[in-house]
Amino acid sequence: MKTITITDVAKHAKVSKSTVSQYLNKRYEYMSEKTRKKIEETIEELNYQPNIIARSLKQKSTFTVGVVVANILHTFSTQIIRAIENYFYKQGFHIIVCNADDNPEKEKNYIEMLRAKQVDGIIIFPTGDNLDLYKRMKSDQFPIVFMDRTIEELNIATVMLDNHLASKLAVDRFVERGYEKIAIITTSIIHNISPRIERIQGYKDTLVSHGIQFNADYIKTVNAEEIPNALSEFFELKNPPQAILAGNDIVLNEILRFMKKHDMNIPEDVAVIGIDEVPYANFYTPTITTVNQPAIEMANQAAELLLSQINKTGKKDTSVHRLKPNLLSRNSC
Structure with a gap:
C-alpha cells in the first residue's frame, strides 16, 4: 500500500505543499477557513500520517x-x-x-x-x-x-511559589484563631531544598512579627517515614503544640493518619493547616484549611x-x- 505523502495531500486538496505544511504546524493565520477545512478533510480521507522524523530533521527540532x-x-x-x-x-x-x-x-x-x-x-x-x-x-x-x-x-x-508568604498566611490564621504554640513539620532539608527552607523561615519571621518567640522544639524536618515519630515527639513535650503547619501535602497526609490512629480531634486537640491544596481537603472531616499554589x-x-x-x-x-x-x-x- 502506497505511503501517503504531503505532496499527495497538497495535490488532492488543490493547495501548495507549503500551505499543507503551515496547516500541520498549526499556522492557520496563513490560510482561509475554507482552505483549512479542505486540508483537514483531505488528511482524514487519505489517512495521512505526518513523518515526524522527517519533520524533525527539516526543522532541527x-x-x-x-x-x-x-x-x-x-x-x-x-x-x-x-x-x-x-x-x-x-x-x-x-x-x-x-x-x-x-x-x-x-x-x-x-x-x-x-x-x-x-x-x-x-x-x-x-x-x-x-x-x-x-x-x-x-x-x-x-x-x-x-x-x-x-x-x-x-x-x-x-x-x-512565594514560600515565605505561604507560611505567613498559615501562621496569621493560627494567630487570628488564638493559637500561640504553633509547630511546623516539613520533609528533609538535607539537600537545601529551597521551598522547605523558605517556608520554615517564613514561619519563624511571622511568629516574631506577632511577638511570639519561635520554639526550636516545634520545628521538625524529617524524611516522610519519620514523620509519625516526629509527631509523637511533639505531643510528648511538656507544652505540646496547639497547632501544626504541614509543610507540604505528604506531611499533611501523615499528620491526618497520625491523628486518626491516636483518636485525636482536629481542631479541638490540635489545629492543622497544610501548604498545598489536596483533592480531599473539602470533604475530609473536618474539612482542611490549606494554602494553595496556583x-x-x-x-x-x-x-x-x-x-x-x-x-x-x-x-x-x-x-x-x-x-x-x-x-x-x-x-x-
Missing part, C-alpha cells in the same frame, strides 16, 4: 520537551505535569516525564537521557546537587527552566519561558518568578 520532577507523589507535581502537557500539546509538542525521587544521581541520569534523545528543552524541579550538570547545560545554551526550586547563583529562569499559572509560565528559549524569541529571561499563594479557609483551623 524533535518537538519534544522533558519534565524532570523531584517527587511525582506530590499533588502539586501532578498538577504541574498535567498543565505543562496541555500547554505543549497545543503547541504541537510531546512531553517526556521523569521522576527523580529527590535522588541527584537519578536526576542526572534522566537529564543525560533526555539530552541524548535530543529533546528541545527541559523543565526541572532541581535536586540542587548537580551544579556542574546545570552549569554545562547553561553553557551549551540548552533551553532549561527550573520549577518550584531555585539555585540563585546559576541565573536560570525559575518559576516558584499550579496551572505556574506551569503555563514555565512552559512559556521554555518555549521562548526554544524558539529564541525575545531577550532570554533568567529571573526568578514568584507567584502568590492563597489561603483556602475551612474547618481544621
Whole structure:
C-alpha cells in the first residue's frame, strides 16, 4: 500500500505543499477557513500520517520537551505535569516525564537521557546537587527552566511559589484563631531544598512579627517515614503544640493518619493547616484549611519561558518568578 505523502495531500486538496505544511504546524493565520477545512478533510480521507522524523530533521527540532520532577507523589507535581502537557500539546509538542525521587544521581541520569534523545528543552524541579550538570547545560545554551526550586547563583529562569508568604498566611490564621504554640513539620532539608527552607523561615519571621518567640522544639524536618515519630515527639513535650503547619501535602497526609490512629480531634486537640491544596481537603472531616499554589499559572509560565528559549524569541529571561499563594479557609483551623 502506497505511503501517503504531503505532496499527495497538497495535490488532492488543490493547495501548495507549503500551505499543507503551515496547516500541520498549526499556522492557520496563513490560510482561509475554507482552505483549512479542505486540508483537514483531505488528511482524514487519505489517512495521512505526518513523518515526524522527517519533520524533525527539516526543522532541527524533535518537538519534544522533558519534565524532570523531584517527587511525582506530590499533588502539586501532578498538577504541574498535567498543565505543562496541555500547554505543549497545543503547541504541537510531546512531553517526556521523569521522576527523580529527590535522588541527584537519578536526576542526572534522566537529564543525560533526555539530552541524548535530543529533546528541545527541559523543565526541572532541581535536586540542587548537580551544579556542574546545570552549569554545562547553561553553557551549551540548552533551553532549561527550573520549577518550584531555585539555585540563585546559576541565573536560570525559575518559576516558584512565594514560600515565605505561604507560611505567613498559615501562621496569621493560627494567630487570628488564638493559637500561640504553633509547630511546623516539613520533609528533609538535607539537600537545601529551597521551598522547605523558605517556608520554615517564613514561619519563624511571622511568629516574631506577632511577638511570639519561635520554639526550636516545634520545628521538625524529617524524611516522610519519620514523620509519625516526629509527631509523637511533639505531643510528648511538656507544652505540646496547639497547632501544626504541614509543610507540604505528604506531611499533611501523615499528620491526618497520625491523628486518626491516636483518636485525636482536629481542631479541638490540635489545629492543622497544610501548604498545598489536596483533592480531599473539602470533604475530609473536618474539612482542611490549606494554602494553595496556583499550579496551572505556574506551569503555563514555565512552559512559556521554555518555549521562548526554544524558539529564541525575545531577550532570554533568567529571573526568578514568584507567584502568590492563597489561603483556602475551612474547618481544621
